[in-house]
Amino acid sequence: MRFIAEENIPRLLGRLAANAAVWAPQVVKDTVNTVLFAPWRAGGEIETGAYSALSAKELVLPATERLFSYRYRRAGEGERIGIKGCAPQERVVIFGMRACDAKALAVLDALFLSRSAGSYNDPYYQGRRSGLTVITLACTSCDSACFCSSFEKGAAETAGSDLIFYPVSGGYLAGPVSEKGKELAAVDLFQDSSQEKPGLAKTAKVELVGIQQRLLERFDDIDFWRLATEVCLSCGYCSYACPACHCFNIFDETDGDRAGGRYRCWDACMFYAYTLESSGHNPRPEAAHRYRNRLAHKFSYFPLNRGEILCTGCGRCIRGCPAGLDFRDVIRAVSAG
Amino acid sequence: MSTVPRKGIKAAEPLVPEPATIIDVIKEGPNIRSFRLIFDDPGITTAFSFAPGQIGLMGIPGVGESTFAISSPPSQRDYIQFSVMKTGFVTSAIHELAAGDAVAVRAPLGCGFPVDSWKGKNILIVGGGIGMAPLRSLLMHILDRRKEFGSLRVFYGARTPADLCFAGDRVQWENRDDIEFIATVDEKHPGWSGHTGLVPQVIAAQPPAPENAVAVTCGPPVMIKYTLAALQQLGFTEAQIYTTLERKMKCGIGLCGRCNIGAKYVCIDGPVFSLDELKNRMVDGRW
Numbered sequence: 120m121r122f123i124a125e126e127n128i129p130r131l132l133g134r135l136a137a138n139a140a141v142w143a144p145q146v147v148k149d150t151v152n153t154v155l156f157a158p159w160r161a162g163g164e165i166e167t168g169a170y171s172a173l174s175a176k177e178l179v180l181p182a183t184e185r186l187f188s189y190r191y192r193r194a195g196e197g198e199r200i201g202i203k204g205c206a207p208q209e210r211v212v213i214f215g216m217r218a219c220d221a222k223a224l225a226v227l228d229a230l231f232l233s234r235s236a237g238s239y240n241d242p243y244y245q246g247r248r249s250g251l252t253v254i255t256l257a258c259t260s261c262d263s264a265c266f267c268s269s270f271e272k273g274a275a276e277t278a279g280s281d282l283i284f285y286p287v288s289g290g291y292l293a294g295p296v297s298e299k300g301k302e303l304a305a306v307d308l309f310q311d312s313s314q315e316k317p318g319l320a321k322t323a324k325v326e327l328v329g330i331q332q333r334l335l336e337r338f339d340d341i342d343f344w345r346l347a348t349e350v351c352l353s354c355g356y357c358s359y360a361c362p363a364c365h366c367f368n369i370f371d372e373t374d375g376d377r378a379g380g381r382y383r384c385w386d387a388c389m390f391y392a393y394t395l396e397s398s399g400h401n402p403r404p405e406a407a408h409r410y411r412n413r414l415a416h417k418f419s420y421f422p423l424n425r426g427e428i429l430c431t432g433c434g435r436c437i438r439g440c441p442a443g444l445d446f447r448d449v450i451r452a453v454s455a456g
Numbered sequence: 457m458s459t460v461p462r463k464g465i466k467a468a469e470p471l472v473p474e475p476a477t478i479i480d481v482i483k484e485g486p487n488i489r490s491f492r493l494i495f496d497d498p499g500i501t502t503a504f505s506f507a508p509g510q511i512g513l514m515g516i517p518g519v520g521e522s523t524f525a526i527s528s529p530p531s532q533r534d535y536i537q538f539s540v541m542k543t544g545f546v547t548s549a550i551h552e553l554a555a556g557d558a559v560a561v562r563a564p565l566g567c568g569f570p571v572d573s574w575k576g577k578n579i580l581i582v583g584g585g586i587g588m589a590p591l592r593s594l595l596m597h598i599l600d601r602r603k604e605f606g607s608l609r610v611f612y613g614a615r616t617p618a619d620l621c622f623a624g625d626r627v628q629w630e631n632r633d634d635i636e637f638i639a640t641v642d643e644k645h646p647g648w649s650g651h652t653g654l655v656p657q658v659i660a661a662q663p664p665a666p667e668n669a670v671a672v673t674c675g676p677p678v679m680i681k682y683t684l685a686a687l688q689q690l691g692f693t694e695a696q697i698y699t700t701l702e703r704k705m706k707c708g709i710g711l712c713g714r715c716n717i718g719a720k721y722v723c724i725d726g727p728v729f730s731l732d733e734l735k736n737r738m739v740d741g742r743w
Binding site for chain 2: 186400
């Protein structure tokens with residue numbers, strides 16, 4: 120283990136900022152002082168005590184990103200289309216991500232960086248992901264919405280992280296996970312340490328054994344899903360706040376002069392229009408239809424197709440749901456049969 | 457592997473379309489037009505290969521893109537054809553296009569019909585309305601390799617005679633003696649001397665034998681539903697019946713999320729499925 124003193128953190132981030140954009144959790148000075156990940160500048164305050172309202176998945180999946188630019192050009196009698204692709208190549212170091220959010224990156228990798236047959240590699244995701252270094256801040260406490268202990272490694276999860284900081288008296292123990300992390304912890308701001316790692320958070324648990332099959336068995340019980348979603352507003356908050364949700368929409372924007380771009384933006388499976396077809400047919404017309412698909416995608420289909428659960432227990436969908444829907448209750452009811 | 461996947465033309469940048477130019481527009485019916493196009497990069501047109509049943513996204517940059525079945529056969533090397541029903545925002549804009557206009561295309565995507573595994577079998581094709589588009593590709597592909605298959609029977613239904621697409625092709629199909637082509641419209645119509653009645657009824661009146669046969673159907677959901685019932689009544693098993701599905705799609709490459717039926721994605725695992733695959737408990741009814 121390596122150790123870095125608290126007062127050396129700004130120095131470390133300052134050095135990293137020479138070669139990369141540095142993101143850190145910061146209080147956004149609005150009416151409720153929301154904590155969000157944002158670009159950090161030297162001298163900026165970092166908020167390590169609270170949870171960020173959003174996960175920083177925007178670093179690999181921006182809320183809106185350009186896929187390509189186009190321009191119509193005259194060609195003889197008519198016009199031809201010129202298309203220019205976009206290849207994001209950014210270097211970003213994120214400091215203070217939690218293990219659940221870092222794990223979500225590993226989960227997304229299983230989809231967007233897949234090399235398996237029939238899969239497509241996503242060059243935009245890859246461009247951002249390969250330039251990303253993740254310094255994770257291990258959790259020694261949690262709140263009532265957290266439930267990462269439901270998963271195998273809980274708060275000790277290392278997937279998706281490059282270097283993990285464990286808070287101890289006067290600073291942090293630093294445990295490298297990847298080569299990138301090893302290099303980071305080798306610099307002179309760190310020193311060797313034989314200190315014990317602190318005890319990590321133990322959260323509420325949801326039993327997930329067998330959930331993959333139990334959800335499918337419950338799938339056709341539409342009355343169950345109607346009851347489960349009675350309060351749901353289909354507002355999409357849970358998708359936007361989720362570090363693993365990745366579904367997107369694609370739309371075109373034109374500058375009005377035969378040029379513009381195609382973009383993708385976050386979408387949400389709870390939106391009515393998500394599956395609405397131009398004929399007017401909607402295969403998932405009710406929140407109940409959408410919600411059962413949402414949970415089945417996370418706990419049945421994605422594990423089947425990609426070997427990962429599309430949830431890491433961060434609890435944001437519970438903490439922030441405007442209707443107070445706690446999906447852990449639904450999972451428990453499904454498990455109870 | 458029951459279906460035939462091929463990589464999209466731009467595997468490295470699968471969300472970026474290739475510029476193409478429309479060379480011909482064919483008015484198929486009141487709200488359906490076929491668009492024949494060539495890629496602006498001649499190398500892509502030359503290298504383009506696909507299996508019948510595969511799909512593509514055609515669009516107009518600045519408007520958007522939508523998913524269509526490729527309705528020309530793989531042997532057609534001079535152009536690829538999409539048949540488009542005017543339904544929404546993008547298809548209305550596409551219907552305004554004429555020969556010489558520019559479009560942008562991502563194709564081929566998805567899995568086509570496993571035609572090679574049907575060698576020696578009797579083929580039954582059942583299409584309804586615009587659902588004939590992928591079946592036209594399939595039918596012409598089978599006709600290209602006619603000797604490799606047994607009997608070939610095609611049922612094609614639409615609401616009115618004007619709604620029956622591919623008029624030029626139909627004349628040829630009706631005149632060939634190595635294919636039994638049966639067109640039907642829902643009700644009697646002045647000037648229509650062909651069959652009347654819904655497709656499942658017409659099938660039941662001239663029942664095909666399930667032995668050593670494969671049935672392929674595509675059309676409006678209600679037609680598919682009753683056609684599947686009629687075929688199963690005749691003794692066709694789930695493994696003998698194929699259909700091709702349609703869902704709202706955005707990415708076409710299994711990432712954007714919305715076109716799943718259970719754990720399968722219509723865009724990459726389909727759009728061709730055997731009824732067997734659809735009845736699998738990971739898929740059946742899990743819209």
